[in-house]
C-alpha cells in the first residue's frame with residue numbers, strides 16, 4: 075500500500091472511532107430546526123451533511139481543512155520558479171488533513187502521471203458526439219465511458235466486503251483525477267483545434283501538464299491553471315456538484331458514476347456554467363456599446379436592462395456567501411500582478427464597482443457581491459483560451475479534487491445511504507392546520 079493511502083487509512087480509522095463515539099453519546103442532540111420556507115426554498119441554512127474537506131463561512135469564504143485561500147497560496151508547495159500553489163498539494167491536504175511537504179506533492183504528481191492512461195474507447199465515445207455538442211456534455215459522456223475502469227465496481231461485483239469500500243474508492247479517485255486532464259484536453263482540441271491533440275508531458279505537474287495538453291505552454295497560463303485548479307476545487311458539501319456526487323455515491327455508485335452525476339449539476343447556469351455566462355454577458359455588453367471599456371453609467375444601464383428582461387446578473391450573488399468571494403479576490407490579485415492593463419479584466423473590475431449597489435437596491439438579493447465566476451473568464455481570454463463554452467470543464471476538472479477526496483471520506487466513515495423525507499404540499503397544508511403531526515424518526 076502506498077504511504078499516502080496508509081496515512082489516509084490511519085486518519086480515517088481515528089476519525090471513524092471518534093464519529094462512532096459522537097453518535098453513541100450525542101446522536102440524539104439536535105443540530106437544527108427546519109422551517110417550511112427552508113423546505114420549499116432549497117434547504118438554505120439547514121445543517122444536514124458532513125463534509126471533511128472544507129468549510130464555508132458566509133463572510134470569510136472557504137477554508138480547506140482550516141486554511142483560507144491566501145494561506146494556501148502561502149503554504150502549499152509551488153512548481154519550480156512558480157508562485158501559485160500546486161493542486162496536488164491541496165488534494166493531499168483535503169484527503170489527509172495536513173499540509174503536504176514538497177516531497178509529498180512531487181510523489182503525488184508522479185503517481186497521477188503514472189495513472190493517467192485513458193483507454194481508446196473513451197476517445198471513441200467523445201468522437202461519436204457531434205462537434206457542436208456542449209463540452210460539458212462531452213465531459214460527462216467521457217467520464218461515463220471511463221467507468222469501465224472502475225475497480226470499486228469490479229470489486230463490488232466480485233463480492234467485496236464493506237471494510238474494503240474505502241480502499242477501492244481511493245484507487246478509483248486517484249485514477250479518475252489522473253485521467254481527467256487528458257480527457258478534458260482531448261475535448262478542447264477536438265472541438266476547437268481541428269482534433270490536433272497534444273501528448274502529455276510526464277515531466278510536468280498535474281495542472282502544468284493540463285495547460286500543456288490544452289495547447290498553452292506559456293508559464294503565465296500554467297500558473298493560472300495551478301491557481302484555478304486550487305480555488306475551484308471545493309466549497310463544502312452542500313453545493314450542487316458536491317452534494318450530487320455525495321448523494322449518488324451514497325448508493326455505492328463508484329467514483330465515475332458519482333462524479334459524472336455531480337458534473338451534470340455543475341453544468342447548470344446557476345452553478346458552474348455561470349463562468350461562461352459571465353464572459354458571454356460582458357462580451358455582449360461590450361459589443362452593444364461599441365467596444366472599449368464601458369463607463370459605470372453604461373454598465374449600470376446594461377445591468378438594469380438584464381434585470382428588466384427577467385434574467386440574473388451572472389457571477390453575482392451566492393446561496394451562502396454574504397461578502398465578496400475570496401476566490402474572486404485571489405483572481406483579482408493574480409490579474410493585478412500579471413495582466414493589470416488587460417481590457418476585459420478592467421471591465422470585470424468596473425462591473426465589480428457598479429453591480430453590488432444595484433442588486434442591493436432590489437431589496438431581495440441576499441448577496442450582491444461577486445462570486446468565483448465573475449472573474450475567471452477574463453483571465454482565460456487573456457491567455458488565448460477564448461472558447462468560453464469550455465470553461466465549465468476546467469471548473470469540473472478542479473472540482474474533482476474536492477468531491478472525490480470527500481467520496482473517499484464518505485466510504486471510510488461508512489456514511490449511510492442518503493434518503494431524506496419528502497412531503498406533498500397537501501401534507502404541508504394539513505400540517506399548518508394542525509391536522510397531521512411532524513414526522514419523527
Ligand SMILES: CC(=O)SCCNC(=O)CCNC(=O)[C@H](O)C(C)(C)COP(=O)(O)OP(=O)(O)OC[C@H]1O[C@@H](n2cnc3c(N)ncnc32)[C@H](O)[C@@H]1OP(=O)(O)O
Nearest residue numbers: 344345348386387388389390391392393438439440441445
Ligand atoms: C460556483 C457557483 O456556483 S457560484 C454561483 C454562480 N451563479 C451565478 O453567478 C448566477 C447568478 N446568481 C444567482 O442566480 C443567485 O445569486 C444564486 C443562484 C447563486 C443564489 O441563489 P439564492 O440563494 O436563491 O439567492 P437569493 O436568496 O439572494 O435570491 C433572492 C432573489 O434574488 C435574485 N438574485 C440573486 N442573485 C441575483 C443576481 N445575480 N442577479 C439578479 N437577481 C439575483 C434571485 O433570483 C431571487 O429572485 P426571486 O425572488 O425573484 O426568485
Ligand SMILES: O=C([O-])CC(=O)C(=O)O
Nearest residue numbers: 308309312313314393394
Ligand atoms: O457553494 C455553492 O453553493 C456554489 C459555489 O460557490 C461552489 O460550489 O463553488
